[in-house]
Amino acid sequence: MVKPFPFIRNHQYNFIKKQVDLLERACHSVTDPKVVESVRYSVHFNIMEAFPGADGLQKQVLEKASTLRAEGEFRHYLHSLELYLTEFPEVTGKQLAKLFPKNKKLKLPDLTAIDYRYVTYLGWVDIATNKLFIVYRLNGQLAGIEGRYLPTNKSVCFVCNRHAEVALFTAVTRSKPANASPDYYKAIGNYLCVDSEVCNKNITDVTALDKFVREVVGTHES
Known part of the structure; x- marks a missing residue:
């Protein structure tokens, strides 16, 4: 038996799960078959659009999502x-x-407790120093970001786009304009989930996170 070749990243899995949940709710609660088929078509389109480079076998795996019916x-x-x-x-x-x-x-976080299949980024808080740390894979390499965090009331996380317990995470960018003075300083802030495990379960798009990391580390998209 040929071993399956991994091709689904954590945020993509979350996206598929969200689509499958929509279809399941439609199948169980909607009586109009036309509406259900419309949802089924939408699920198929959205999932395939998220994997534009999928090959034949991968397409077979993904297309199955829109065919699900029975509980x-x-x-x-x-x-x-x-x-x-x-x-x-x-x-x-x-x-x-x-x-x-x-x-x-x-x-450091407890690295032995991490299931890396469900990780888009590593994030943890050091209460003693009032800092929050992020490790993210950028251009095939791991990039580390640290910054101050200020706990706030519930708000929308810029990474997972969900309403949750967040903190204002502020990091100093490492990139400088060509004519910048030696004491040039620029901080970038965003509301981020305090619990990165919850965030990793909800993130369905890495666009905002990718942009934020690039801005802080000063790496342009290749």
């Missing part, structure tokens, strides 16, 4: 997709320390 098929299908999930690079404490060299007493 139990939906959960079974989502479970079957776990074989195709691409893992976030498994990191070590030494690797994280290299990403944040100025933090000699860097507090």
Whole structure:
């Protein structure tokens, strides 16, 4: 038996799950078959549009989502997709320390408790220093960002676009204009989920996160 080749990233899996949930609700609560078929078509279109480079086998896996009908098929299908999930690079404490060299007493998350299949970015808080840390894969390389965080009331997270417990995360950009003075300083802030695990379960699009990381680390899209 040929081993499935992973091609679905965490945020894409979340997107598929959201589409499958929409179809399941329609199948169970809508009596008009035309409406259900309309939802079915929309689910098919949205999922395929999210994977423009899918090959033949990958298309077969993805197209199955819009064919689900009976109760139990939906959960079974989502479970079957776990074989195709691409893992976030498994990191070590030494690797994280290299990403944040100025933090000699860097507090690390429990790396043994992480299921890297469901990670779009690593995020954790160090309450002692009032800092929040993010590790994200950019252009095939891990990039680390640290910044101050200020807990606020519930608001919309800029990464997962969900209403949740957030903090104002502010990081200093490393990029400078060509004619900038030596003391040039620019901070970029956004509301981010305090609990990165919850955020990783909800994120369906990496556009905003990717842009934010690029702005902070000063890397242009290649």
